[in-house]
Every structure is written in structure tokens, then in C-alpha cells.
Amino acid sequence: MSYDIEKPDEQWRAELNPAEYAVLRKAGTEPAFTGEYTDTKTKGVYSCRACGAELFTSTEKFESHCGWPSFYDPKESDAVELIADRSHGMVRTEVRCARCGSHLGHVFEGEGYATPTDQRYCINSVSLRLTPDEK
Numbered sequence: 811m812s813y814d815i816e817k818p819d820e821q822w823r824a825e826l827n828p829a830e831y832a833v834l835r836k837a838g839t840e841p842a843f844t845g846e847y848t849d850t851k852t853k854g855v856y857s858c859r860a861c862g863a864e865l866f867t868s869t870e871k872f873e874s875h876c877g878w879p880s881f882y883d884p885k886e887s888d889a890v891e892l893i894a895d896r897s898h899g900m901v902r903t904e905v906r907c908a909r910c911g912s913h914l915g916h917v918f919e920g921e922g923y924a925t926p927t928d929q930r931y932c933i934n935s936v937s938l939r940l941t942p943d944e945k
């Protein structure tokens with residue numbers, strides 16, 4: 811698997827803070843209800859905190875009450891990469907940044923949320939950087 815942006819592990823470790831590194835590069839998960847964007851309603855674009863690629867927008871963000879920022883669709887379907895994840899004894903679908911391969915979260919579907927896709931991209935706040943729309 812190759813990405814447009816690839817860096818040695820020590821470079822990622824130097825550029826990201828420990829919390830960002832643990833999630834983006836080691837597929838960690840921030841504790842529920844602690845992320846800075848969990849309840850954010852600000853209009854804008856959410857970019858990858860590792861490489862800056864635009865991934866999600868506030869238009870597709872919805873209140874899932876699950877403890878992490880939730881989106882029903884990415885900004886562009888090829889902005890993210892979906893990978894089968896069988897870790898932790900579960901079968902889930904991992905969501906990665908398609909440009910740098912960093913871990914963002916997981917996507918779930920068929921949960922019954924009243925959204926156009928019935929999908930929930932459950933994304934760690936620490937993987938994202940919000941750029942508010944200009945007023």
C-alpha cells in the first residue's frame with residue numbers, strides 16, 4: 811500500500827504531539843466525549859491533522875451522541891480509504907486518510923440514524939483540524 815504522502819515513523823513522531831501520534835499513526839482511539847470536535851457545530855471543513863487533506867465538512871456532521879465527531883459521508887468519496895479491521899475481536903471498517911494513510915476512526919452502517927446514508931463515520935477529533943468557513 812503506498813500513499814502520496816509517506817514519511818518515516820520518526821518524522822511523524824516528531825511532527826505530531828503524543829496524542830495525535832497515538833491515534834493517527836498507531837490506530838488508537840481517544841476517550842469518548844473528550845475530543846475537541848465532538849459537539850462542534852461550527853461550519854467549515856475538517857482536514858487530516860497529519861497531512862492537511864480535506865476529509866469531511868460540517869454539512870455531513872450530525873449528532874450521534876456516541877462521544878466522537880460523526881459524519882454520514884466524507885467530503886469526497888476518495889478522500890478516505892476503507893479497510894477491513896479485525897482487531898479487538900470485532901469486524902469493523904477502519905477509515906484512513908487516502909493521502910497519507912493515517913488512521914481516522916471507523917465507519918458503521920445500518921444503525922438507524924436519520925441521515926441520508928445510514929452510515930456513521932466515527933472519527934477521532936485528534937485526527938482532524940477544523941477550518942471554519944469565512945463569514
Ligand SMILES: [Zn+2]
Pocket residue numbers: 858859860861862863907908909910911912
Ligand atoms: Zn492525511
